[in-house]
Amino acid sequence: MGLFVPKLALSRRQLLQWSAISGVGLLMGSCDGEPLTTKVGQVFEPLNQRLQELLLSQNPVPEYSMKDIEPDKLLINTFDATPQIDPAKFQLKIDGEVKQPLQLGMADIQKLPLTSMIIRHVCVEGWSAIVQWGGVRLRDLATLAQPKSSARYVFFKSADGYYESWDLASAFHPQTLMAYQKNGQLLSADNGAPLRLASPIKLGYKQSKWVTQITFLNELVPMKGYWEDLGYEWFAGI
Numbered sequence: 414m415g416l417f418v419p420k421l422a423l424s425r426r427q428l429l430q431w432s433a434i435s436g437v438g439l440l441m442g443s444c445d446g447e448p449l450t451t452k453v454g455q456v457f458e459p460l461n462q463r464l465q466e467l468l469l470s471q472n473p474v475p476e477y478s479m480k481d482i483e484p485d486k487l488l489i490n491t492f493d494a495t496p497q498i499d500p501a502k503f504q505l506k507i508d509g510e511v512k513q514p515l516q517l518g519m520a521d522i523q524k525l526p527l528t529s530m531i532i533r534h535v536c537v538e539g540w541s542a543i544v545q546w547g548g549v550r551l552r553d554l555a556t557l558a559q560p561k562s563s564a565r566y567v568f569f570k571s572a573d574g575y576y577e578s579w580d581l582a583s584a585f586h587p588q589t590l591m592a593y594q595k596n597g598q599l600l601s602a603d604n605g606a607p608l609r610l611a612s613p614i615k616l617g618y619k620q621s622k623w624v625t626q627i628t629f630l631n632e633l634v635p636m637k638g639y640w641e642d643l644g645y646e647w648f649a650g651i
């Protein structure tokens with residue numbers, strides 16, 4: 414299997430410190446006693462440079478304030494039925510072009526730094542809603558798995574059969590989250606619990622609910638996305 418479940422023993426402060434050292438939010442566990450700083454320099458140099466270039470071009474999208482939230486405007490939009498997922502048993506798998514394939518439970522994920530944002534969700538079906546999302550930056554989650562420099566795309570598999578693929582720059586945007594909170598509360602099943610994508614830079618159909626697997630790819634596969642494969646645009650930026 415080769416799957417490795419990291420012990421997220423680092424404190425929140427330590428995680429933030431390591432993120433600052435790497436300059437691009439990279440964080441990782443040391444499994445062989447070698448100091449993390451050494452590893453950051455040796456192993457991650459090529460990816461660091463590429464990510465730094467990516468991040469330089471990434472300006473945060475302006476956010477809204479609490480009073481702007483539109484709780485009734487976010488319509489449930491699901492192509493099939495809401496899957497039943499037991500959050501206690503849920504495991505997110507991260508694999509593909511990574512040095513460290515891994516699986517994380519919700520307890521592990523919730524130990525990572527929490528980011529909150531108030532953004533507009535835009536559905537191509539002609540509605541939008543200002544929503545607060547809380548969760549972990551996909552960038553932070555992904556770097557636990559140590560993406561290889563060959564990683565160019567990210568493929569998201571969902572429990573309802575939905576699937577999506579994103580370019581790496583959009584996936585590592587600071588406001589691209591794997592969210593587990595909506596409007597100050599734990600995410601509901603209909604909105605994608607336990608874990609969904611949320612980002613102000615992509616249309617609603619890119620924002621997969623019930624994500625169970627995140628796979629790094631060096632090229633796009635014929636399955637680009639549920640709606641894309643039916644004719645919708647792939648990049649789908651806002």
Ligand SMILES: Nc1nc2c(c(=O)[nH]1)N[C@H]1C(S)=C(S)[C@@H](COP(=O)(O)O)O[C@H]1N2
Binds near residue numbers: 535
């Ligand atoms: N797994 C999954 N994710 C999905 C969808 C879906 O049908 N299945 N619909 C997408 C579309 S078109 C939109 S607009 C948003 C809607 O999110 P909401 O139901 O939480 O409002 O989820 C997106 N993510």
Ligand SMILES: [Mo]
Binds near residue numbers: 535536537538617
């Ligand atoms: Mo949508």
